[in-house]
Amino acid sequence: MTHKTKGIVLRTIKYGETSLVVTIFTELFGVQTYMVNGVRSAKKTGAKASYLQPAAILDLIVYHGEHKPMQRIKEFSWAFLYQNVLSDVIKNSIASYMVELLFKCLKQPETNTDLFNFCEEALVELDSCSKKVAANFPLFFALHLTHFFGFRMEDNYSSGNNFIDLQEGIFTDHQPVHPHFIQGERAQLTSQLLKVMQPHELEEFNLNHITRRQLLLDYQDYYALHIPEFGQMKTLMVLHEVL
Structure with a gap:
């Protein structure tokens, strides 16, 4: 079953050649860990991976199972597009x-x-x-x-x-x-x-x-x-x- 929620990215760790393990503080489920596959492939590295950097505020559609140590994300997009936070040192x-x-x-x-x-x-x-x-x-x-x-x-x-x-x-x-x-x-x-x-x-x-x-x-x-x-x-x- 899928759910819509906002989330703030807290930590991102590379996994394998193309995937990421992302810790996100979600509005609906609190802090959760997600496996995001294929996001670092050559075609997507310049786009989708940039969404998953710490402090990003996202709109998410997620699969959620109670008591699972790791969840999965179906879709994600900007909930708020920063003008300065991701670019200003x-x-x-x-x-x-x-x-x-x-x-x-x-x-x-x-x-x-x-x-x-x-x-x-x-x-x-x-x-x-x-x-x-x-x-x-x-x-x-x-x-x-x-x-x-x-x-x-x-x-x-x-x-x-x-x-x-x-x-x-x-x-x-x-x-x-x-x-x-x-x-x-x-x-x-x-x-x-x-x-x-x-x-x-x-x-x-x-x-x-x-x-x-x-x-x-x-x-x-x-x-x-x-x-x-x-x-x-x-x-x-x-x-x-x-x-």
């Missing part, structure tokens, strides 16, 4: 970071329409936003993605509560006894970023690359404390370079 690096972060968090193939809508809207916003907004976009996405996985930070910052306990996800008035905390300016900026509801508001943040870099490392630490086997993000080093 900076925006592509940011999208790659967003997709890797999402991939590391998605552990079970369960439907989460709200999460899908958030990620789709974020990628569409990234495509058309200004350079300044784009530079702050990874911080916004990393902080707000936590909401969908149940460990969003509680924004109770004040001049007294100026430490973030990353193990507990709260602001506190004393330095935690463990090394996983944020303090001072970075804690205040995190509180301000938590208040951002729409990406265009990121235009108001005047951050230098050193502060952005440290915040992204802080947030990676936060995810590693709350997502089992999270590890290190491969795209973070690239992001540090381009930003």
Whole structure:
């Protein structure tokens, strides 16, 4: 039986001479793995394979069987045609970071329409936003993605509560006894970023690359404390370079 669904490509691995194994976060079935045959043949390499790169937003017609480790795609086409994300080095690096972060968090193939809508809207916003907004976009996405996985930070910052306990996800008035905390300016900026509801508001943040870099490392630490086997993000080093 076939189903129509949207999907965001998370990872693509070459298989054999002509096929791909593609991990896609679908609107209907959550994260799924698909075998796509013949897509890398000489006649199709320049066209169909380009649809299946990370961050692509697709309309899909898929075969779906419950509890199968790998599904199949009947048809796929663009659901949204990017103008910049797949061609601009900076925006592509940011999208790659967003997709890797999402991939590391998605552990079970369960439907989460709200999460899908958030990620789709974020990628569409990234495509058309200004350079300044784009530079702050990874911080916004990393902080707000936590909401969908149940460990969003509680924004109770004040001049007294100026430490973030990353193990507990709260602001506190004393330095935690463990090394996983944020303090001072970075804690205040995190509180301000938590208040951002729409990406265009990121235009108001005047951050230098050193502060952005440290915040992204802080947030990676936060995810590693709350997502089992999270590890290190491969795209973070690239992001540090381009930003």
